Amino acid sequence: MTVEATYTVTGMTCGHCAASVREEISEIAGVTGVDVNVETGSVTVTSEADLARDAIAAAVDEAGYTLV
Numbered sequence: 216m217t218v219e220a221t222y223t224v225t226g227m228t229c230g231h232c233a234a235s236v237r238e239e240i241s242e243i244a245g246v247t248g249v250d251v252n253v254e255t256g257s258v259t260v261t262s263e264a265d266l267a268r269d270a271i272a273a274a275v276d277e278a279g280y281t282l283v
């Protein structure tokens with residue numbers, strides 16, 4: 216199955232920020248795709264199963280940003 220969920224991340228200002236967030240979230244088991252929109256702070260994650268919000272929050276935090 217494929218699950219798509221959209222999150223809002225604050226603090227991203229450029230392509231490097233987006234790349235950091237994409238990289239950290241991509242490391243979560245089951246994640247198959249990450250789409251980041253820096254301007255809106257919108258992060259869409261595609262995965263094989265439901266993901267724990269805590270896992271996303273931890274990955275975003277690891278990248279240096281905050282999950283709203």
Ligand SMILES: [Cu+2]
Pocket residue numbers: 227228229230231232233
């Ligand atoms: Cu940046």
